[in-house]
Amino acid sequence: MIDDSLADGSFFPIETFRLSPAEVRLFEAVTLVSERLGREVFLVGGYVRDLLLGRANSDIDFVTIGAGIEFAKAVAACLHLDKVVVFKNFGTAQFRYEGIEVEFVGARRESYRRDSRKPLVEDGTLEEDLLRRDFTINALALNLSSGKSWQLIDRFDGICDLKDCRIVTPRDPEVTFDDDPLRMLRAVRFASQLGFSIEASVFDAIKKFAPRLHIVSNERIVDEFNKEGLRIFGAKKAAALLEGSKAYSKKFMQDYGIRTAKAKIFDSYNDAVAYVKTQAFPLVIKASGLASGKGCLLYTSPSP
Numbered sequence: 001m002i003d004d005s006l007a008d009g010s011f012f013p014i015e016t017f018r019l020s021p022a023e024v025r026l027f028e029a030v031t032l033v034s035e036r037l038g039r040e041v042f043l044v045g046g047y048v049r050d051l052l053l054g055r056a057n058s059d060i061d062f063v064t065i066g067a068g069i070e071f072a073k074a075v076a077a078c079l080h081l082d083k084v085v086v087f088k089n090f091g092t093a094q095f096r097y098e099g100i101e102v103e104f105v106g107a108r109r110e111s112y113r114r115d116s117r118k119p120l121v122e123d124g125t126l127e128e129d130l131l132r133r134d135f136t137i138n139a140l141a142l143n144l145s146s147g148k149s150w151q152l153i154d155r156f157d158g159i160c161d162l163k164d165c166r167i168v169t170p171r172d173p174e175v176t177f178d179d180d181p182l183r184m185l186r187a188v189r190f191a192s193q194l195g196f197s198i199e200a201s202v203f204d205a206i207k208k209f210a211p212r213l214h215i216v217s218n219e220r221i222v223d224e225f226n227k228e229g230l231r232i233f234g235a236k237k238a239a240a241l242l243e244g245s246k247a248y249s250k251k252f253m254q255d256y257g258i259r260t261a262k263a264k265i266f267d268s269y270n271d272a273v274a275y276v277k278t279q280a281f282p283l284v285i286k287a288s289g290l291a292s293g294k295g296c297l298l299y300t301s302p303s304p
Helices: 021-037 046-052 068-078 124-129 158-164 172-180 181-196 198-217 220-227 235-242 251-255 269-278
Strands: 012-014 041-044 059-064 085-087 091-099 100-106 108-111 120-123 141-143 149-153 262-266 285-290 296-302
Touching: 021 059, 021 068, 021 100, 041 046, 041 124, 046 059, 046 141, 046 158, 059 068, 068 091, 124 149, 172 181, 172 198, 172 285, 181 198
Parallel strands: 059 100
Antiparallel strands: 012 149, 041 059, 041 141, 085 091, 091 100, 108 120, 141 149, 262 296, 285 296
């Protein structure tokens, strides 16, 4: 349950959150480096969303004002880590710490070419960095540079959308999906995973831009299908998302490892969910909701 008093600029005592010992040590190191370098650093993205929802998340992303690679190396040194993976073209650096995947990037803005979902990256402000994100619920940030309390940054009403359980884009959804069509799959995944609805304008944009999935690699589509959340969803959403795109093809799923052991047709998404809940289910649901003319076609495949 999201506190009704939460808003842009709210402060949280660190003790508000249930953090693991490893998370506490990581955040202490990040804060120390922030003070030492005199640079602001922000928790961003899905980790902030899940922290506010009380969900576990072992992927932690930080945005710094200034070079993210330098900041990541300084934090890794504080934690006595030797290995930092650097991606110079994108200004990002990653390391793994006690089961946590950690990434740092300098605040940036992005632009896209029509034939690619790989962005052209430039230095930017925090607001520009948050604006480039896929959905408002993933455009939240916590300022770790504000002492014993963390300050919430919510420029696009992500807290309201968390409270209302809605998938909304911070920019025009047509621009969001035209820039990076994979975000359409992510919209449906988050809606299913979190039990959220997709805002009408976002859903309309998904229907319009579904053919743009042709610029997304097969591997990235398969990766999204295999994530929790795209495993069950309603036929209406799936048909709108996939019709006219290569991901709609059953042959595509078979060719790229989403193998269907059996299929069941249900009159509604809720019927499909009720069925799954009654099963001991030694099966992994790989893709579901492909348009069936009824309500929900549930595809399953054996556990790997």
